Amino acid sequence: MLTFAKRHLWLASSVLGLTLAAPAIGSNPLDFGLLIDGKPIRTADPSAHVWPDGRLYLYTSHDEECQADFHMKDWHVFSTNDLVNWTAHGAALSVDDLSWADDYAWAPDAAYKNGKYYLVFPAGTGVKDRQNPEKSTKWMGIGIAESDSPTGPFTDVIDAPLWREPYANDPALFIDDDGKAYLYFHGIDFDYYVVEMADDMRSIRGDFKKMDMGGYEPKMEGPWVFKRNNLYYFTMPERNRVLTYYTATSPTGPWTYQGEFMAQEHQSNNHHSIVEYQGQWLLFYHRWLDSNNTACSKRQRHTAAEYLYFNDDGTIKPVVRTSQGLSKSTSE
Template sequence: MFRKFCFGLLIATSFITFAKNPLQLGKGLRTADPSGHVWEDGRMYLYTSHDLECQEDFWMKDWYTFSSDDLVNWTNHGPSLSVDDISWADNYAWAPDAAYKNGKYYLVFPAGTGHKDRVNPENSTKWMGIGIAESDSPTGPFKDEIGKPLWSEPYANDPSLFIDDDGKAYLYVHAQGFDYHVVEMSDDMRGIKGTLEKMDMGGYEPKMEGPWVFKRNDLYYFTMPENNRVLTYYTSTSPKGPWTYQGKFMEQEANSNNHHSIVQYKGQWILFYHRWLDIDSACGRQRHVAAEYLFFNSDGRIKPAIRTQDDVADFAERAENNQPVSPKPN
């Protein structure tokens, strides 16, 4: 009887530990803005921002890297870059992205200086720019080789770095007065070609942050948190548009912001995003990275994504058996 009880307790404990959102990236660790990528070693890598406990107005100091081969058990590789390593910024280590090109791994990141005065905006001194760092390893450490932001004006954050099939690298950003802009990176990934270019969004341009661009079959997807809350998307046959608005694929949660990435891994499409949850915090709700399966209609449209408690806990089994995943009912 005792053995049966212990065995049952072990099963229950394993379920509680592994089979729920958010992802188990580290006890007490607050992560957000996940950028998912699969490199040549076959592992899934997540590049995230790191919320300090009870931080003031998103004052953030470093970026983390995690990896997994089953999306359940994650290796924490620790901070891969810190604002202490950057000469031109000392704060606002916000949403990063990553890419592989020229035999190196690149971390594109926003960082800044100053203070945002929300009561009297005219007194704000906050500024943010986009940096690019390099490493020989997907886990870093990354080094800011150029020692400056890619540009100084306009104020920008939330970079998304997309490498197309022809090897060209495109950088999409959220910027002050410059949303829905793109610029091609230089071949050495240490600068940009020309200036930011405004894309044709088909006449619909709501407030947005956190763009994420990916390609599926011959279709490009420009996805974003519309009004910083609801995940919506556009499609195009070109990485620079023109784009056609397709609507939302994930509703907002409890008036919380969202930031996401979408990547295919071992035959399944995965949506990484963050949730605001109160998990052993003295500050109330904090941000935590979560994951869901993502599905497409035959015409390429994204099916509505549903937040779940068990996330992708059965991923290893499905990948091993090459089982197709079906959407969960609403």
């Protein structure tokens, strides 16, 4: 039987081609039980958080079925309290809600502060010409939206990006124990910078700070920062594919490179997040997989998850992709 939330979502969205399917057992890729035009929703770039209500929430980008490029229009929210059964809360924000962007609803993140929930997201305008880059007009910036609920809807209260230069996407928000909020991102010729958010989370405070990465700064995207046992971790898809990380004793560095913890797959990009839930660390990421229920003969992106373990010295143990995902035993 559908929960009240699922019945409500089904009634509200069925006219748009969205339906809810019966949830499956926990396995990879994750089955969120949401169908769009009869096919499972294609999600990527999962941002995982545990909020005061004790549930785990995932904020994802949404690939349109068989999309030719990354022309994406909205961000979705899913939640669980057992890592097996997921509630699909629908789209929390769309580029249709923005005045300053109309495309490229890419990797989001979220935060809780001041009694409100914040969705930080990239969006943009223009066209990217992959064959003739000099003809590209594409621009992307980072916005922030607010809600009283972790599932939205979120409102773009500043009605503008946080900044227009540098060109930026893939934001990651980290709020430290002292309440200070730090924003990390991928920028064109502007990687490994951080900026502090203002207390009201509606603007940035001060200038961008170039972090000390210990002399190693490979091409990257999709950073994710978390804290464990007073040690900060700056994780990222190195060269957009291999998950690697640095550690530091401060959220702004200096950082020490620690190496790889998940190998690449299919020569395709990977975005991820890391969170502790009910005493167990988890890695959420996306995979490019063939599917029997697809309308095209190409790999599409699917959100997946694995358990994450640490060595006694705080380093991350290598993670192997599995078909069982979070349904397998937590023992190593």
